[in-house]
Amino acid sequence: MSVRAAILGLLAQRPRHGYELHEAFEALVGGRAVWDLKPAQVYTTLQRLEEAGLVVRTAVRRVGGPDQHVFALTEAGRAELDRWYAEGVHSSHQRDEVFLKIVLALGDEAADAEAVIRAQRATLYRDLHELTTHRSEAAHLTQAMLLDKAIMHIEADLRWLEMADARLHEMRRHAVPVLPERRRGRPRAEAGDR
Amino acid sequence: MSIALRLAWRYLSGRKLRTALTTLAIVFGVMLIFGLNGVLPGMRDAMQRMMLAAIGEVDLTVTSASSAPFPAEVAQRVAEVRGVGAATPVARRTVAMPAKPDYKVTSLVVVGIDPATAYAVRPMPVADGRLLEERDDAPDAAPAAIASRATAEKMGVKVGDAIVLPSASGTTEVTLVGTIDSPAPPGSDELYVPLSLAQEMFALGDRITDVDAVFEATADRTAVERAVKDRLGDAYTIGGIATESTLAAGFDAAAAIFNVLGFFALAMGGFIILNTFRTVVAERRHDIGMLRATGASRRTILGLFLTESLLQGAIGTGLGLLAGWGFAVFVSGVLRGYIQGLMRMEDFGVVFEPQAWVLAVGLGMGVTVLAAVVPARAAARITPLDALRPQIGDVYEKAATRRAWAGLALIVVGAALLFVGSTGAMGLGCVLILVGMSLGAATAVKPITDATSRAIEAVYRSEGGVARANLQRNPGRAGATASAVMISIALVVMIFGMTSSVLGGYGEYAKRTTGTDFLLIPNNLIVSGGAVGAGPELAQRIRATDGIAAVATLRYAPAVVQGMTVQVIGIDPDEYGRIASFRWTEGSSDADLERLNRPGTVIANGNFRGQTGLGKGDTFTMMTPAGKRTFTIVGGGNDYINAKLPTVYVSQDALAELWGVTTDIMVLANAKEGADRAAVRAALEGIARDYPSFALYDSAEWQKVTDNLFAQLRATYTTLALMLAIPSLLALLNTLAIGVLARTREIGMLRAVGATRRQVKRMVVGESLLLASVGVAAGLVAGVPLSVFVVKAITMLGLEFPYVFPWSGMAAAVAIGLAFAGLAAWYPARQAAKLDVIRALRYE
Amino acid sequence: MAIVETKGLTKVYGSGETAVVALDHVDLTLDAGEFVAVMGPSGCGKSTLLNLIGGLDAPTSGTVVIDGREISTLSDDEMTRLRRERIGFVFQFFNLIPVLDASENAALPLVLNGTGAAEARRKAEEWLGRVGLGDRLRARPDQLSGGQQQRVAIARALVSEPALVLADEPTGNLDSKSSEEIASLLRQVSAEWGRAVLMVTHDPRIAAHADRIVFMRDGRVVDDTKIADAASARVAMERVGLL
Incomplete structure (x- = not known):
């Protein structure tokens, strides 16, 4: 889900080809060590998005190489992306996804990072409310222990969210990390790393 | 409202030491007022009983208006x-x-x-x-x-x-x-x-x-x-x-003086209460704010504090009444021995008249509540928001400058009044100066302690500065304490000034007017009332004694002038002038004695002049048993024995004619030069034995009697001065104890960063000394005009004394101030030094 | 029914260049039985909001209507009476009079209102029983734990049957277990006993007990979200990935 949304988000910034998308994603999350996204996954996702009519592909001729396919967002894609921004993410997978939402929204003039945070916060508090309600009704300590773990996870997420909220302004000033200037051609070094 | 009472009681019992100290301040004042008012009426009654025959259960009693005997045929009429x-x-x-x-x-x-x-x-x-x-x-x-x-x-x-x-x-x-x-x-x-x-x-x-x-x-x-x-x-x-007896008037005057002193003691108590309640209000800021938030109105808060002061006042007054009773029993015991040594007077008990109760209870409660009003109003102004703010420490407080200017104005007006010339204005001036100084005390704390702390910092090098800063940061509290000390010190200076002037003056009177070789006076030193005179043969026998050169006698009769009973003392002008004399006033001299031989003339003493306003050359009418007669004052003079009462001196011929009195009440005699004094004395003793109501003194013995009397009086007044200084001790103790309590955390911090127990102790002692220095300085300044005033007021009553500057009083005041500062600091300093660092730091 | 309604509520401290806007046109409505938490970083104006609603402080502009009465028009005495009868306070510190025992503390608003001592005590003890302190009626504050002290404070806030309970960091001074208990108790205050509860807190876990959270920043309300939704805890657990 998050990779799909991330690709939509990155394409919302500007049309890109597959390799560029992969590079931009890595720049966003801080490298493969943090979030290892396989180039193949990028391509299969793009394919699915294209099939769903969320992106369109155009071929671009390159001097001294094969044609490159550049992907761009369709109107349906934009709508899908906006829906994603607006929705809160429940706590299980949110770390990555919320992060993506915030940083992508920062680079997306059509999106509102504050609104993303608000929505996320509301979602988390709702979960927390339910959990604490359940917690105060818990019959056994063992149940309470499990609930406590969940509650503490949310608390941690909320803390992170508050921090993100506090840093929004600063992040906006620094803008989204961009690709370093690279030589043309297929990067071999990266492939060799693997 | 029971909640107010309940809260007041719990708060008071929660801080036992402070409550005890504050209560003591009230107890002391009430004790003085109540106790002294308990002794005086009993004494006065005893005196009255001694002097005036009690009437039985009859419907009507007739006496002469002059209190003098009258013809028996009146009964028939x-x-x-x-x-x-x-x-x-x-x-x-x-x-x-x-x-x-x-x-x-x-x-x-x-x-x-x-x-x-x-x-x-x-x-x-x-x-x-x-x-x-x-x-x-x-x-x-x-x-x-x-x-x-x-x-x-x-x-x-x-x-x-x-x-x-x-x-x-x-x-x-x-x-x-x-x-x-x-x-x-x-x-x-x-x-x-x-x-x-x-x-x-x-x-x-x-x-x-x-x-x-x-x-x-x-x-x-x-x-x-x-x-x-x-x-x-x-x-x-x-x-x-006739209840209008001069002595009763004298007792009333004494009661008034004691009440004023008691009031001063209570005024000092008032400052102590003021300090306590200021601290209490600061301490309970959060409680007050919370109560306000919970729905207590400003009036409720005001009521809460006034109730507490009322309770405090009630406890203090109650204990004060009890202590006053004990004090009265003690004092009357002491006085009984002392008075009965002077004259044969029957026992007198401790009697509390309704006005003593009213005065003691009214003043005790009144002063307490009054002193609490200002802090209570401040408490009522605290907003509920204060409950939510964290505690602001005991930081520098700004002294009220407006109050200081008002104080200065009062001092200036008071000082001006001192020089108006009238005694009343002078008294008012003294009071204004005291009030002005109290008002300005808070502002004066800084400059004075800046100066005096140099001396202390010379001794307590590392602690003196902290002591000064601690003192200066709450000038309001320091000012109130200093005011209490000031009043004490001023009273000490005043009392010493009075005793040295008056006793010095009296000593001179005694030498001049009773400085004869031998003296026969009634056991009852006070000539009037009840003393049995001796017929002329006593004086004749003394005159006939070998070795006696000259004899003079004094006779007594009562009379009424301007509705007031006065003493009429009959003297033989020629005789009297030969062996004794008056201490002349109003430009009179021994030459005027002779003028008494003319009928219708009197010499008046200062007391008489003071009470009637009649002086040399004036003519007045006096009620005698022979009817109203007109007299002219031909001279002004005092003798030692009668100086305390309004007295006119007439010739013995006139006394016999108009009052029918021919008995002697006092016999003065001089020995011939070179006569064997011992033999003369033995002969006189033989004569005196036949007159048991008389006592014989030679000049040395008489000197000793007066010296003893003076020493006793001086001791009495010194004790009184010390007692009046006690509230200042309480004020210092109270303030220091409050300060140590309020700064518990700071003291803990000081100890934590390396202050030794000894240094902490010295900080408290230093603060005490500085505080006392402010009070002593102000008290010395205020005390001098007060002592001048008192001596002047006594002069108004007819006794003229040269004013003696109370150097001894000043020295005593400084000594008392320093001693009390040390004494007051002892307990709080020990408490501060004993503080456990960890617990002190945790203290809220 | 709205128990609290603020319109354009603004509070400025100081004036001229040193003026600090503590509260900036805040509109807030609280219904009966609603439990609302106010959150935000320190200095965001949440305590100021609470103080203005409680009538402890006067707004610079804007209005506060409590229980149908516009409070900025009330005199000090009238405000005091309104507080006594319609508002209960629970503070973080200094909640109880140290020299009174639990039931006396809880009875304070009634006693201040002139209710007879016996009646006040009876009601206070009834509420103390409800907050779970039926066995510590005679204990003085220094003999109670922090959580127990706050229970007494809550009983006191409820004893006069107020429409609104204001709580300023009621758990700020407590350990987590006691905090949880106090928060549950406050939820009970709104859910079972039908009072509107407005609570300032910085602890998410405590705020999560509320039905609604108002987020504030720089004197403004930046978000106002209902957090009590239909989803069950089981769903929440699944979402967290624990079930």
């Missing part, structure tokens, strides 16, 4: 008035009983009655023996007497026993012929003798002192009283005892 059932002449004298033989009574009222008419007025049921009969009144009858059974038992005499009484001829021996079953008037013992015997004993001639009468059963009492009055004219007084 009273009896003739319609509605009077019976009237009887009475000659009544209180006699001071000699120590030997011991009849176990210090004074006895000897009542001369006319057996023919007395029992119709006052029935006397026989208990034992018989009543006095008309034959006892015959000129050659054996001297007989009767007494109530209770009195006889008390005196240890039975029917048939002889009783020796002081009389004009020295002593008279009477035989107790019967006892009666009538209760004696409380506190006085009466002995009844035939009228003629009493007249003889007291050299009254044909005169009597009272007429007692009873009305017919159906008579209209007021109408009969009026008829008697009309019949006798205004030379006579109808009714009971």
